[in-house]
Amino acid sequence: MDPLSTARLIYVAPAAGLSGVGDYADDLVATFAPHFASVTDYRIETEGAESVRDVVRHRRRVRDLVHAEARPTVVHFEQSSGSLSTFWASAVDLGQSAIVTATVHDPPHPVWWPLKTRGVARNRALHHAVHYPARALHTALQRRVMKGRTVFALTDTGARSIELPYPSTRTVAARIFVPERPTSPALSERPTAVGLFGHVYGGKGFDLVADLRRAIDPDIDIVVAGRGTASLPTVPGVRVLGEVNGADEDAFFASIRFLVVPYRKHGAYGPSYPASSTITRAFAYRTPVVCFTEGSLAETVRRGGAIGGDTVEELGAVVNAAVHDTVRLRELADAVDSVSREDALSRCAITFLDTWRSLLSHRAGLETARS
Template structure:
């Protein structure tokens, strides 16, 4: 059925955060299933004015050549006001769906345009005291759309917040990466990886270093890590791509993911692209039992505690080659199972349901 449809795909540009990277792989995986796929890419959160959003809206409307044979799908994450507003009530009422990357909020700050992005106090002053009102607005925009979450906890939170919408659970697929030396044969080291921002645990590097035995090295890589304060006994690598990313994961036995609560607005249940990157590189994970990270399907040590408990678990794991090898095999199984081609079947199934329901409504009118 979808082979008769156009997919209009609204997503951040390549390289714009983890969602932009995800979008590149996602659109390649779904493209063969549609008559044609047209992409509308935009800048990251905080780059667009109200006028820009209206321009995006007009451009997306023009891409919907036949509303009865079009699906508009967008990527929604914290601060992504362009797809939030520009795909609402499109002309001709095509099927509109979205992947929500930071559920239960669709966008969290619906008014955070370019102006407010440069006014942190004003942005929070406008959104935090009125968060119940903004959530009602999100509910109105959600309507009866189908939303995808990349964790079961995320889908449950969407179902609670938006009872008229359909909430579907999928998973974050594992990108294709190089085969590395088995984790138990790599240098005695742990790593932290990812984009630096609040709640990712980079502020706890000193505590991690103080608790880990000195013979266990710590290496830190990702966008913004080069600006972290130096810590004795910690190697800060900075942003890594391509062969440099391969080399970083080949230099650690396990990835430490000490995420905590990231927002004053309430609990969020995002999937972790950092965790899937570790899986892609056949690297076991040690993480806190926070949000969707507690949903581990294997390959991870999930710690119900603080950074001290995480450090102790990581130290025990990387020193035990048998335990490390067992987790590595679990990671490899997840890598084989959660390919983009397999994961997008969740989306194809829901899209088929949505277009079938739309056709039934159209025939009844």
């Protein structure tokens, strides 16, 4: 008998619409659900603006859900750099019978700023005063919470980055899935344009738009879309759409030949190695990527469907050389299609499901031996 069929899954993640992690969670938990006897999908609606009271409330609620039944239970947390409640809820004593796992979205750390409540976040100086000097202490705390647990990273690079600071944690390399989207026109049939897409915040590269405009030939349009982009400074020769969803998102990707991803993930707190949901969104529309060759993005370039560079000028040169090259566009489209099929949702879910099966079977074997 499949051990998942008699187990319950308690799935803890940010609410949809608040972050890319919450949006990612919607599709993934729906894929997990048919394999379990029951699923409790618990979402953190305060993600990104949490008070201490919110964190305590979510901790108690998750603990109560776990202890409500005695049957085999998997508790899975989606953890990212600023997700307080999903981290602190995982730090509660959830009992010996529950199997606790997590996806670490911003490796190597489950959470980078474990004290970044709404009040702390309002004051930039206070935020850094609270977190920067205490980095070693916060890592030690997370090492203690993660000891003996299994966590998932969404790239091979991310999984390797966790192993050094968290040697007592078992890390499984999974993949971030490519979602399903409507068919887009062939690359050579799209307008001669490139785009930037995503949620505007530090490290996403939106501050480099003016530099990219200078590096990319003037006959190639630049279109920018995503949450928060409407407030970006005006740059001549750059068209800003603001947030796009549904048919507007479909139209955005149908209007560009490349997505430019100028992410930098080496900040004052150290390098991070996240998988990019922006890239998987581009691949869903069979759109190749031009990106910096660093961190997990280097892995994306190696797998295919992306071209890398080390500077803005190199990204511009790549775009200028490839955007009119029909042979190169066809090669890139084929590579994107191959990766997208390999990283389809149903295939990516298998790594999680098989890992949970193994953990449940191992736990059942231990309990049988003790009895």
